[in-house]
Amino acid sequence: MKKYFLIAKSAWDEIVIYRLNFSLWRIRQIFLLLTSYFLWLAVLPPKTMLGGYSQAMILTYILGGAVISSLIFSNRSFQIGDDIESGDLSNYLLRPLNYFRYYFAKDIGDKLMNACFAAVEITILFLILKPPFVLQNNAVFLLFFFCSVFFAIILNFFINLFVSLMAFWIDEVWPLRFLLTILLTFFAGGLFPLNLLPSSLFSVFQLLPVTYLLYFPMKIYLGQVTAVALFWGFATTILWIFILERSCQFVWKKGMKVYSASGR
Amino acid sequence: MAIISVSHLSKQYKTYQKEPGFFGSIKSLVARKYQTIQAVKDVSFDITEGELIGFIGPNGAGKTTTLKMLSGLLYPSSGKVQVLGYTPFERKKQFLKQISLVMGQKNQLWWDLPPMETFLLNKEIYEVSQEQFDQTLRDLVELLDIADILKVQVRKLSLGQRMKCELVAALLHNPKVLFLDEPTIGLDVVMQKKLREFIKAYNEKYKATIILTSHYMGDVEALCKRVIIINHGTILFDGLLSHLVKKFAPYKLISVVFRETPDQKKIEKLEGEIKEFQSGQLLLRVSQAKANETIANLLKSFSIADITIEDPDIEDIIRDVFVKANE
Numbered sequence: 001m002k003k004y005f006l007i008a009k010s011a012w013d014e015i016v017i018y019r020l021n022f023s024l025w026r027i028r029q030i031f032l033l034l035t036s037y038f039l040w041l042a043v044l045p046p047k048t049m050l051g052g053y054s055q056a057m058i059l060t061y062i063l064g065g066a067v068i069s070s071l072i073f074s075n076r077s078f079q080i081g082d083d084i085e086s087g088d089l090s091n092y093l094l095r096p097l098n099y100f101r102y103y104f105a106k107d108i109g110d111k112l113m114n115a116c117f118a119a120v121e122i123t124i125l126f127l128i129l130k131p132p133f134v135l136q137n138n139a140v141f142l143l144f145f146f147c148s149v150f151f152a153i154i155l156n157f158f159i160n161l162f163v164s165l166m167a168f169w170i171d172e173v174w175p176l177r178f179l180l181t182i183l184l185t186f187f188a189g190g191l192f193p194l195n196l197l198p199s200s201l202f203s204v205f206q207l208l209p210v211t212y213l214l215y216f217p218m219k220i221y222l223g224q225v226t227a228v229a230l231f232w233g234f235a236t237t238i239l240w241i242f243i244l245e246r247s248c249q250f251v252w253k254k255g256m257k258v259y260s261a262s263g264r
Numbered sequence: 265m266a267i268i269s270v271s272h273l274s275k276q277y278k279t280y281q282k283e284p285g286f287f288g289s290i291k292s293l294v295a296r297k298y299q300t301i302q303a304v305k306d307v308s309f310d311i312t313e314g315e316l317i318g319f320i321g322p323n324g325a326g327k328t329t330t331l332k333m334l335s336g337l338l339y340p341s342s343g344k345v346q347v348l349g350y351t352p353f354e355r356k357k358q359f360l361k362q363i364s365l366v367m368g369q370k371n372q373l374w375w376d377l378p379p380m381e382t383f384l385l386n387k388e389i390y391e392v393s394q395e396q397f398d399q400t401l402r403d404l405v406e407l408l409d410i411a412d413i414l415k416v417q418v419r420k421l422s423l424g425q426r427m428k429c430e431l432v433a434a435l436l437h438n439p440k441v442l443f444l445d446e447p448t449i450g451l452d453v454v455m456q457k458k459l460r461e462f463i464k465a466y467n468e469k470y471k472a473t474i475i476l477t478s479h480y481m482g483d484v485e486a487l488c489k490r491v492i493i494i495n496h497g498t499i500l501f502d503g504l505l506s507h508l509v510k511k512f513a514p515y516k517l518i519s520v521v522f523r524e525t526p527d528q529k530k531i532e533k534l535e536g537e538i539k540e541f542q543s544g545q546l547l548l549r550v551s552q553a554k555a556n557e558t559i560a561n562l563l564k565s566f567s568i569a570d571i572t573i574e575d576p577d578i579e580d581i582i583r584d585v586f587v588k589a590n591e
Contacts, residue, residue, distance in 0.1 A: 002388050003385060003388035003389050006381075006384060006385045006388060007385065010374055010377060010381065010385070013376065013377050013381070014376050014377075017376045017377075017417075018376075087370065088370065090332075090337050090365075090367075090370070091370070091371075091372035093336065093337055093355065094335060094336075094337065094360065094363075094364070094365050094372070095360060095372075095386070095389050095390070096357040096360040096361050096389060096390065097389050256339065256353075257339045259337070259338070259339075260277060260338070261332050261337045261338055
């Protein structure tokens with residue numbers, strides 16, 4: 001256990017060393033947040049409703065989504081592609097260490113740091129903007145909310161891992177990751193609740209993993225889910241985690257056979 | 265019992281070629297020309313416990329590829345490898361806990377953090393007891409003289425300092441089998457010597473089996489009784505270093521300083537090959553069998569100020585081996 005703590009801590013240390021990088025990243029996140037916040041403030045005046053959302057609800061969705069997305073999306077797996085391309089992966093393979101768990105531990109370190117900063121930033125924004133906000137005080141919804149965030153973290157880990165492992169076959173994996181980031185920013189529901197999409201499109205989305213990264217947890221927080229929807233939501237999430245985990249293992253095994261440990 | 269046993273091991277790589285320039289890039293995007301490179305070809309050898317083997321070969325000979333297969337990094341295209349009774353590529357935990365691969369070119373140290381952080385992580389990964397960790401670390405730090413850099417960020421260290429820390433990180437778990445790929449690269453002469461002594465001591469103290477590759481013949485001469493010479497992926501020679509001399513260079517070098525410059529014709533009549541003859545000095549290459557006779561002959565026929573008999577340089581012999589192999 002202690003080794004995973006040390007690994008997570010190394011992610012913090014790296015953040016401290018690259019503090020300018022990290023600060024710029026946080027600033028980017030704040031701008032993204034403010035953009036969608038003011039957009040929604042303008043689109044939805046008080047006492048109007050859109051697709052079942054009041055202004056307070058949509059702003060809660062956007063602000064709350066910003067906090068949990070720092071927790072869910074921040075990760076270090078961009079380094080996996082580099083490891084494979086540069087041959088640094090060998091360092092991990094030579095040690096009795098599970099590479100997936102290594103990066104998961106690193107991700108957790110990164111997430112905690114990001115979440116701390118996001119919490120501070122959003123508290124400050126709250127004090128300045130004083131937005132209308134829905135406070136969920138139903139313990140059951142809160143419990144399911146935390147569960148769904150936990151699953152979303154695991155789901156996101158395997159999605160990123162899967163894409164990064166393509167580096168075994170592609171020399172440069174960052175364009176793929178860039179595409180993934182853009183797709184996730186848009187389709188995970190960080191900018192708008194996904195049920196505002198045309199219903200036919202939304203029903204397709206409900207089968208895809210992206211829906212369960214951000215939209216699903218925030219819907220639970222807002223208390224806008226039925227018991228049936230909760231069940232199917234969690235079932236789909238767990239199924240996707242299973243599929244992606246198996247796929248990652250499969251790709252890893254295949255990848256190891258073509259791995260050339262180059263550069264060493 | 266063989267700690268390492270390799271039989272008929274081969275490895276092919278597939279790489280693609282790209283013609284230079286922009287149009288070359290476009291072309292390689294559409295139709296890629298693949299090329300198969302045979303890095304290691306039907307290699308077999310056995311190594312017993314406690315042996316310290318020198319692995320010699322020019323760049324691209326397949327040394328590193330072989331080491332990578334022995335340590336489980338690469339999947340062999342064909343053939344069998346057994347190390348400590350394990351198949352390396354399966355990378356079983358028990359196997360990994362008993363080996364180490366040190367590469368002169370790359371590091372396992374966390375680049376952005378001080379080396380001590382990596383040491384502590386390795387302690388946990390390899391499940392080394394606090395006692396053993398403290399002891400080993402103290403020994404290694406003292407030996408390699410790195411006490412003052414343990415808390416300096418790795419990226420700020422010099423190549424030599426980094427190499428020393430690499431070695432510490434690789435040895436903290438006292439591996440039974442050690443693969444050293446160019447361990448003395450980038451080190452100054454004093455440090456090279458120290459490191460050699462260290463490797464030798466490690467080998468003796470822990471009965472560790474060590475395979476070492478190096479470009480510096482000095483390393484190999486000082487450390488290894490047995491050498492394996494590899495070129496273009498195949499083994500050219502596997503045996504004792506002393507046998508290498510007998511097999512590939514069965515001659516002695518006789519260098520003579522004359523009191524007065526003798527007649528060229530008289531010199532040419534001598535047995536052996538004249539490597540150099542000028543201003544009263546002669547360098548003669550004579551087969552081992554005829555060496556004594558030639559020396560006697562020299563002493564009898566000429567007035568000699570100084571005479572020395574030497575074995576040929578290992579470095580020269582190996583160069584000859586490669587040149588011959590390439591012809």
